[in-house]
Amino acid sequence: SNRPRVFSGMQPTNASLHLGNYLGALRQWAAMQDDHDAFYCVVDLHAITAGHDPAELRERSRVTAAQYIAGGVDPERSTLFVQSHRPEHAQLAWVLSCITGFGEASRMTQFKDKSARHGADATTVGLFTYPVLQAADILLYNADFVPVGEDQRQHVELTRDVGGRFNSRFGETFVLPKPFIPEATAKIYDLQDPTAKMSKSVAGAGLIELLDDPKVIEKRIKSAVTDTGRDVLADRENKPGVTNLLTILSALTGRPIAQIEQDFSGRGYGDLKKEVIAAVLDVVLPFQQRVRELLDDPAELDALLARGAEKAQATAEPMLRRAYERVGF
Numbered sequence: 001s002n003r004p005r006v007f008s009g010m011q012p013t014n015a016s017l018h019l020g021n022y023l024g025a026l027r028q029w030a031a032m033q034d035d036h037d038a039f040y041c042v043v044d045l046h047a048i049t050a051g052h053d054p055a056e057l058r059e060r061s062r063v064t065a066a067q068y069i070a071g072g073v074d075p076e077r078s079t080l081f082v083q084s085h086r087p088e089h090a091q092l093a094w095v096l097s098c099i100t101g102f103g104e105a106s107r108m109t110q111f112k113d114k115s116a117r118h119g120a121d122a123t124t125v126g127l128f129t130y131p132v133l134q135a136a137d138i139l140l141y142n143a144d145f146v147p148v149g150e151d152q153r154q155h156v157e158l159t160r161d162v163g164g165r166f167n168s169r170f171g172e173t174f175v176l177p178k179p180f181i182p183e184a185t186a187k188i189y190d191l192q193d194p195t196a197k198m199s200k201s202v203a204g205a206g207l208i209e210l211l212d213d214p215k216v217i218e219k220r221i222k223s224a225v226t227d228t229g230r231d232v233l234a235d236r237e238n239k240p241g242v243t244n245l246l247t248i249l250s251a252l253t254g255r256p257i258a259q260i261e262q263d264f265s266g267r268g269y270g271d272l273k274k275e276v277i278a279a280v281l282d283v284v285l286p287f288q289q290r291v292r293e294l295l296d297d298p299a300e301l302d303a304l305l306a307r308g309a310e311k312a313q314a315t316a317e318p319m320l321r322r323a324y325e326r327v328g329f
């Protein structure tokens, strides 16, 4: 196919994806699959960098795949698979780690943040080399675009640098990918701390998990931190809480923020929250229903993922072979 390629993935670290994952990434994946040759991966190799439970990991990979499908990824039109089902990811990562500078990897802000949180003794070498494995994931499929949130921009840049270095050292092999970051939803913020990114690593009342009890979701939106004043206006600097809610509402309904502001003139934050709750539940309820259906038949889901891994193999295997030949193996 001569459609542009996309590759993206999310970790099965926690059972549930959150609203930032959905608006920043998953929804975009679904939108791109018609005019792109799309590869969407459950990146389970990435999920063991900070300790894990084996039985839980396997189950979480299934739940994550089910959420991709519930979020609109069609396993017939896209290649949907689990990273560890293809050995080429780790095989290419080793080679790339040998042409990535220690200093270069040390500058990754996600690593700096996470290792600072864990402390040196609890920080694994795997967490350090994680962006190199991510580069291998992307380069292996010759992806043109990587749809991700803003926080992943630096890793895609590293992928380009390392892929370009490979090409100039060993001969033209890899396509250099570009990040594809939908501006409006590049960063969804925590409901309790609307200056920080909504993230699974900051569990708490500021997180909207797609598989959470709808009552909990409703309560969390109701108690979202808002700002002083009473006007519903977007102002990232002075009204980060209200701005975040407006961003979410606009993204989910397709109504431009300016129009929402107009609709809310003379109304307050409480009304805004009510509409955000309705818009989130409109997505979440059918999403949860679809996930339940898929998880009700784990054998069928596993078979679907096995077919996805076979489809991935058709690209990954020859690419790895080519790269290894170039390196001299």
Ligand code: ADP
Pocket (backbone or CB within 6 Å): 009, 010, 011, 020, 021, 022, 023, 024, 025, 147, 148, 149, 150, 151, 152, 185, 186, 187, 188, 189, 197, 198, 199, 200, 201
């Ligand atoms: P987390 O940051 O919660 O650990 P991941 O790193 O697994 O989430 O991210 C999976 C995908 O979701 C990536 O493409 C990432 O850029 C996107 N993403 C994560 N958090 C957000 C957010 N708050 N807003 C927008 N996109 C996000």
Ligand code: NA
Pocket (backbone or CB within 6 Å): 151
């Ligand atoms: Na992230």
